[in-house]
Amino acid sequence: MSRAEVFWLNGPVLKARVDGDFKMKEAVFVGDDRLAAEVIRLDAEAVTVQVFEDTTGLRPGVELVGSGLPMAVELGPGMLGNMFDGIQRPLESLAVKQGDFVTTGINVPALDRQRSWEFRPLVQVPASVAAGRVLGEVQETPDLTNRLLVPAGTGGTLEWVAAAGSYRIDEPLARIRTDGGTQEVALMTRWPIRVPRPTRARRPIEEPLLTGQRIIDTLFPVGKGGACAMPGGFGTGKTVLQQTLAKWCDADIIIYVGCGERGNEMAGVLEEFPVLDDPRTGRRLIERTVLIANTSNMPVAAREASIYTAITIGEYYRDQGYHVALFADSISRWAEALREISGRLEELPAEEGYPAYLPSRLAEFFERSGRVTTLAGTDSSLSVVGTVSPPGGDFSEPVTAHSRRYVKNFLALDRERAQARFYPAIHPLQSYSEYTINTAKWWRQHGGVRWEERRGRLLALLQEQARLEKMVKIVGRDALPPSQRLALFCAEIMVEGFLRQSAFSEVDRFCAAEKQSAMLALIDYFIQRAGRVVDRGLDPDELVALPVVRRIQRMGEDIAHHEMDQFEALTKELDAALDTLEGRGEARDHRLMPR
Template identity: 50%
Template sequence: MITEGNIIKIAGPVIIADGMRGTQMHEMVKVGSDKLIGEIIELEGDTATIQVYEETAGLKPGEKIESTGGPLSVELGPGIMGSIFDGIQRPLEVIKEKTGDFIERGVDVPSIDKEKKWTFKPVAKVGDKVQGGDVLGEVQETSAVLQKILLPPTIEGTVKSIVSSGEFTVEEDIAEIETADDVKKVQMLQKWPVRKGRPYKDKLDPDVPLVTGQRTQDTFFPVAKGGTAAIPGPFGSGKTVTQQQLAKWSDADIIVYVGCGERGNEMTEVLLEFPELEDPKTGNPLMDRTVLIANTSNMPVAAREACVYTGITIAEYFRDQGYDVALMADSTSRWAEAMREISGRLEEMPGEEGYPAYLASRLAQFYERAGRVNTLGSESKVSSVSVVGAVSPPGGDLSEPVTQNTLRICKVFWALDASLADKRHFPSIDWLQSYSLYVDSVQEWWKETVGGDWRSARDEAMVLLQKESELQEIVQLVGPDALPDSEQVTLETTRMLREDFLQQNAYHEVDTYCSPSKQFQLLSTIILFQKEANKALERGANSKDIIGLSVKEDIGRLKFIAEDDFPTKVKSVQEEIIKQCGEV
């Protein structure tokens, strides 16, 4: 039943309406003569508080509110991949064709093209017993993504009929499922409420790393598949660039990039660059396996609050098909600011720094939808959604509420340092402030896949970098020459760790990506230099002679050696280290 109410008060993106008895929390409504999209966020008797996802200027008391009977939902099916949506899943390219460069209020365009025909190939057969999550058929959506058409989670029964291979729109019936009660018709198009997580069988331990090809992240501060990571840092420290590098090189099958309230120029850069990027896995455009959700800081603030839910729901949809998905949210600070503004309009009691008291629980609700799971279906698949959220604390102050609440939830903390970014050190992750709680979980994977004692090499390098921090304070007071020989060698080793291992050139065709095996061998080579140099010191060698060894230049060039030639080259460099340190 459609309920109609009337506006009685307007406060920016928040409006109050009466006559709304019979509606439900989070129900979607159409507001005013322009039918602006809104969502009920508070109900008291027949009075509803609605947040409107479009500009409310021009609305006046007395205008009609019409309920839609359902919650704010996204459309899922062929046609999502490679699209650019706004915060409530309206395709921006289609809107541009319809209204020009500026989005008109109330513009009504379908999220997914309902007229385009897709080549559907059935997988299920008549008579098969099926349950929610089972694959009915497949559609080759892009060169990189074979979309599996799943039976909706709520349906279970026997396949009564299924179409043969052919061209169909997303709204045409492709199968009939005979359930215990009646016969259900199934289409390729599904709808799912954004604030409700899609179901799965069970959640697995995050013990497989999300390999990013970035040495700092993979070796020192790894994130697991199905894990959560936060990238806090001040303006200009490289949050967006780091996320784009992860989107390009991480071993996720699908990328969902949510530009959540970032500046228009930053989002424009993403929208212009991503379609041009080449996918290193396939050689085709990276957009073939990417979904972009663009919601800039000058777009309606309420839609910013919804855009992260839109993104995570799309990510869960591809997770259910058996894909590993990486979601980049840039940035959750702008999302929290949208909550703060809506909360202020609702005249709620503010928490710390004006943010709503429920800030921590909303952040937790978002991040907890990440995970590595066994999917629904007769044959469950292991797949994951990993979430990397950028945080933009004002002035780089990591003690502010959004950063602190994010740290309580996320298990990886990649703290960006503006001073490192100023030195052109990429990625500008501060190795003294950052941490990962997945190190224990993924060490078995490193041992089995890469071999060798990855954990001890990593821990030894971390100890050396911590030692360097302490020594630098002494060096600033008395100079490096006043240090004992062993500590001068330690400073030289840590310089190599910083410049030859931690620093990476995103524009270099070889150094932009470093495999786990290459990372471990490169780190082991630097640690070998430290050990052999200390042995030489014990035999009475001079630190200046060790620091002057020519093999250091060979170590510095190792990261630019192609993967195929690397094993031979690194072996010869390690032999040279032992030889030259032995001759000092």
């Protein structure tokens, strides 16, 4: 092992005089406590490392030891339902060893070496196998199978595979003769966190990642395999929305990374996920979730690593054949960690003190999302949704601006909506999704008849609302002609009745595609009928106090998924109410004067 002697210390960054050869991004250990660190710069005589733990008390002369290997994570069954820190230390095991607070220098393996798994071989020996070939499987949770795959870059003749039985994750389960010799395969593998895992091919994104949030699924769909940025000033509801998506989206596996965020929030996730049921499988949400927590007061270098740790775990499950969704909260905190380390290295700062390589790091990260054909031949995906916390809520700052370049889905959170407790506070005119065209076909096939057309009308109405509100500010509402006052009224009904969705209402927190379609159809129908009423010469203000209007605005919360027939009843109620109005309108037609 290469060794070096520390002579320079500044926060989490150390420099050491080298004796031997170090590699960039090599994992190293510092001092008697063996603090985890990583090589970030190499000079002729010195190696610079970032330390993932608290450096208080370190002195010049302390020894630094190389591992010869890049920073890597352990991958294998047993990650689901667990919580790790930014460098994949299992927090539950740390608590058992250290107590309530995280201290330094404790080395606990990421995956449990003692636990055994029931293995079933799925191939006959001898066989010719290539990378990605499924050799056998274990049941990781009652719903999810974990497959033993031929590792990337390996191929040859399978000489031996273990018999069905109980094995630990580090026991060899198969042996492959390759060109260079033989290789053993175990359930656990290691993969460097900064290197994307290989796939056979990338594929176009065609399906939405259903989130159960109407404003997202209907107006700005997230693609299965897509990348999405969710910027918003503080207090606009990023975290609540992010957690709502993590709870209800239709991915098989959820990776949730709290990167530089609040400890109480992670505690909330840890408390809630084990008791919530997945609406599709009926199993507990925690069974399909991996949590990574590096809260804002945990070491900054580990925060930088946490994003890579998370996405590598995501890729691992994708390669297992699953649709994976990764939620990162927040990308800005990760970028700030990058800035802090860069500052200590005295690198030349670019925009707002961020290093010049910020855009390329962001691109590398978002580009690890995608829908792919895996080495095993499955159609799988890794979707990435990252929150962005722009200082002062200003979207022109570097992290928001650069993220925007690499994502196709932008959900801008709006302070004014949040202040009125209107959630999700997504601003419909500042947000967009480039997955709409691809996913329209999916909606047509899943009951969303005329989905595109109706969606288009909603967006046009929202645009019209913004224009009219500007006019109202100048001339007042009463000065608008009836058709424009009607447009404003319809926009309000749509915003309140369709776009608003309560994360805390048991009925409304998740909205299935079928219910979304029904609500969309009803709102669309209301708008058309109301237009006819006003065409007949009635004043739009007469619609305001109709009880059915209040019903429509509350239908998300009032009509549960098993009461879909209520939508028909509501449509009839609407017809009846408007028929009556229209009748009166016809009777008065002759004395109506244009305003």
